[in-house]
Amino acid sequence: MKKILLILGAVLLLAVIFLYNFGSLDVYLLNRMNNSRLPEEYKGYQDIDTSKSISFGHHEIKLMWESFDPIQHFINSDGEVIVVTSEIPKDRDQKEIEDDGAVGSTRFYKDYHFYKLDKNGNIKDHYTYKSTRDNWCELLYGDFIVNYNKKYYKTWIKNGDTIRKPMVVQNEDLKWSREEQMNMYHTIVEDAEEYLRNSKGGSEEQITYYMHGRWYQLSTNTKLSDGIYYPKANPGYHNSLFGKDSFESERKELDPNRFPNIMPVYFQRRELVKSTSSASGGSISSTSKSWKGDLYCQLLIKGDTLKFKEKMSFDERFTTEKFYQTKGENIRQLKAELEKKYLPYFYFADRNLNFQLFTTSQNKLYIIKPIK
Structure with missing residues (x-):
């Protein structure tokens, strides 16, 4: 009898060990043991993931934009904030929309919304660009919207004009000599304010550039340079007032405590979950546990404190x-x-602006304004 009890005990112990390590018993027990209660001082913190405005002191914060792609924002030469969002169209052929991006991840049919804000954060102008497979490439270059495929640019960012203006096209028939092409290329590298090289296949390229107040496009069919090419300008994909490393996977250049007026003050554990990542190539799958919960933070602005959680x-x-x-x-x-x-979280303020920008997601953008 004693031997039978020992065997049953060993089997039970092995079963417990197996369930603990492979059957999520450990997760169950840790969740049961997680009986911490939220301290009273944090119960008034507001959920930042809301479309309603939140008032705090003499300020309020409101979710202004949500976007399919990461939201872009920058300041033009007149000190106005430009915000660019995108969405999947609802007013075009839905069959085309559904088929778009079905193979691969590229989506051509999108509506891009450009907003111009005054110094008080009010929208003073709005422009919509409807991207298609035939015309999908309007990029941001300083005060210009540039389409190198269609050889035009727009000055809406500067003066609200949405009319397409043609570029000056050079060597489109590729009849320039190698020496002429190389001389022009060296001039562009040295003198152009902005430029972008776009490969056309083989040795052919197009160089779109801005120099002496005009936009040009040079076609070439000769090898221009060796090594890695570094453009002079950002071709308009990742404009962010939160910093060039915003939401990027490599964040080595982020400064410690880059937001001194924001402080994480409490983390409330809600649930422990276990996930398994499948492996390929015959490798062993791995499991890991995560604590899901709420991060409680404080944002200080001119004597007022936004108490929020995410x-x-x-x-x-x-x-x-x-x-x-x-x-x-x-x-x-x-x-x-x-x-x-x-x-x-991300936060941006400028002494020349009477509002601030804030976000917890690259596809959302909040505005903080004084309450009048």
């Missing part, structure tokens, strides 16, 4: 293990590392 998840993997182990007010000690690793 959803956050911390994984137990090596590079994020310290966040996984952290709970409650201990999150405050990891402010700089949290901002670098998780990018939980």
